Amino acid sequence: MAEAKEPNPEFTRKVVEAGGKTVNLCFQCGTCTGSCPSGRQTAFRVRKVVRRAQLGFEEDVLPSDDLWLCTTCYTCYERCPRGVEIVDIIMALRNMAVRKGYMAEPHRKVAELISKTGHLVSLRDEDKALRKKLGLLETPPTVFSDPKALEEVKKISALCGFDKLVTGGK
Amino acid sequence: MTKYAFFLGCIMPLRYPGIESSTRQVLESLGVELEDMKGASCCPAPGVMRSFDQMYWMSVGARNLAIAERMGMDILTICNGCFDTLFEVAHKLNHDPELRKKVNKILKDATGMEYNGTVNVRHFVELIYKDIGVEAVRAKAKGGKNLKAAVHYGCHFLKPSNIKKIDDAERPHVFDDIVEAAGMTSVPYKDKGTCCGAGGGVRARTPDVALKMTKENLDNMKAAGAEVIVDCCPFCHLQYDVGQMQLKEYHTPVLHLSQLLGLAFGMDKEKLGLEVHQTKVNL
Ligand code: SF4
Ligand code: SF4
Numbered sequence: 001m002a003e004a005k006e007p008n009p010e011f012t013r014k015v016v017e018a019g020g021k022t023v024n025l026c027f028q029c030g031t032c033t034g035s036c037p038s039g040r041q042t043a044f045r046v047r048k049v050v051r052r053a054q055l056g057f058e059e060d061v062l063p064s065d066d067l068w069l070c071t072t073c074y075t076c077y078e079r080c081p082r083g084v085e086i087v088d089i090i091m092a093l094r095n096m097a098v099r100k101g102y103m104a105e106p107h108r109k110v111a112e113l114i115s116k117t118g119h120l121v122s123l124r125d126e127d128k129a130l131r132k133k134l135g136l137l138e139t140p141p142t143v144f145s146d147p148k149a150l151e152e153v154k155k156i157s158a159l160c161g162f163d164k165l166v167t168g169g170k
Numbered sequence: 171m172t173k174y175a176f177f178l179g180c181i182m183p184l185r186y187p188g189i190e191s192s193t194r195q196v197l198e199s200l201g202v203e204l205e206d207m208k209g210a211s212c213c214p215a216p217g218v219m220r221s222f223d224q225m226y227w228m229s230v231g232a233r234n235l236a237i238a239e240r241m242g243m244d245i246l247t248i249c250n251g252c253f254d255t256l257f258e259v260a261h262k263l264n265h266d267p268e269l270r271k272k273v274n275k276i277l278k279d280a281t282g283m284e285y286n287g288t289v290n291v292r293h294f295v296e297l298i299y300k301d302i303g304v305e306a307v308r309a310k311a312k313g314g315k316n317l318k319a320a321v322h323y324g325c326h327f328l329k330p331s332n333i334k335k336i337d338d339a340e341r342p343h344v345f346d347d348i349v350e351a352a353g354m355t356s357v358p359y360k361d362k363g364t365c366c367g368a369g370g371g372v373r374a375r376t377p378d379v380a381l382k383m384t385k386e387n388l389d390n391m392k393a394a395g396a397e398v399i400v401d402c403c404p405f406c407h408l409q410y411d412v413g414q415m416q417l418k419e420y421h422t423p424v425l426h427l428s429q430l431l432g433l434a435f436g437m438d439k440e441k442l443g444l445e446v447h448q449t450k451v452n453l
Binding site for chain 1: 178180181183184187188190191194197206207208209210211212214215216217218219220221222223224225226229230233244276277278279281323326329330331339341356361363364365368370371372374375376379380382383386440441443
């Protein structure tokens with residue numbers, strides 16, 4: 001059996017500051033877990049994630065794969081009888097996890113793509129051909145056709161330190 | 171004619187451009203004019219990108235909002251993900267002056283623009299329901315086939331409902347009403363409001379888990395006798411379209427509402443881009 005751990009209010013405070021301001025309202029009823037489509041397919045129990053955040057069990061929550069099984073569907077958020085903004089808590093925890101270097105390789109690739117191109121999906125020759133056939137501009141009128149606009153998005157990335165996150169993740 | 175800044179996002183223009191051409195044609199025929207948002211980027215995606223860094227997510231989102239503001243127009247999107255990001259970022263910036271200052275500082279340094287909070291963000295489905303009306307759809311939908319449709323609302327069109335305030339998140343009807351006005355029958359099915367499985371970075375990181383959620387929805391749709399799946403989000407669209415191909419034993423055609431309306435309005439099928447769908451559409 002795991003040893004009883006001391007709560008760490010310092011970490012809980014960080015979660016609150018990062019956007020999880022309702023974390024202390026949770027009374028562990030489990031409505032969230034019972035509503036969760038991801039928990040129906042996996043061992044992910046969102047109630048436990050909220051509990052760990054509430055008690056400040058940083059080492060249990062930040063490295064855990066569970067944190068990444070939420071689809072952000074908001075069903076739990078809608079149904080929580082205490083108004084716990086569960087998705088905001090998960091987002092706050094994920095942001096902290098990423099800062100600590102916990103970023104899965106497929107996610108790092110996605111982040112790299114947006115960092116470099118301003119989009120999450122690539123523009124291939126076949127996409128251009130189909131767009132043309134449908135009577136659309138071959139290259140969408142977005143950052144794809146405007147290098148200056150792309151520079152702006154890249155600058156935002158640098159100002160937020162997002163570019164470093166993408167290259168520095170574990 | 172009402173004019174909107176048309177926000178393209180990523181999946182629609184690059185993987186399902188048929189949704190883009192359908193949207194342009196359908197809205198034109200309903201008296202809505204669209205103008206391109208030159209230099210816009212990814213929204214950025216509310217699940218995956220917001221998970222990485224919320225300041226970056228908000229700042230890039232604010233840049234997209236500022237582009238529409240400069241055009242003097244409200245934004246129209248046909249994607250639940252883009253809708254969620256742009257709507258939520260606008261909401262946060264409107265309600266938190268300190269945050270707006272911080273984000274505008276980044277935005278100004280990077281682009282010279284600031285966002286002043288004047289843009290409304292509209293979703294295709296609610297724009298049609300509220301501003302155009304189901305009767306206008308019914309009047310145009312002479313070619314609509316009466317098929318049993320499994321309407322998939324997805325997550326971020328209605329939720330979080332405390333800020334979106336479009337419809338009851340547990341028992342919505344706005345999307346079903348439009349699909350029925352286009353001549354189809356919206357069938358009830360088990361757990362209808364459930365996520366397609368793809369969101370939140372789950373599809374990218376653990377595609378098998380995403381697909382299990384998709385399969386459960388597909389089984390529920392099948393049990394209700396659905397002949398077509400109708401979505402209002404290119405990411406859900408992709409998940410159902412590609413997901414069925416991966417799962418093999420499912421073959422229900424998937425249409426974005428814009429494509430469904432294109433068919434019902436008698437538009438040129440060639441221009442709806444249905445041939446790129448992985449799950450064959452023979453309608
Ligand atoms: S539904 Fe709300 S109060 Fe109940 S366990 Fe989940 S977060 Fe806590
Ligand atoms: S938002 Fe996440 S944790 Fe909540 S029900 Fe949906 S998948 Fe589960």
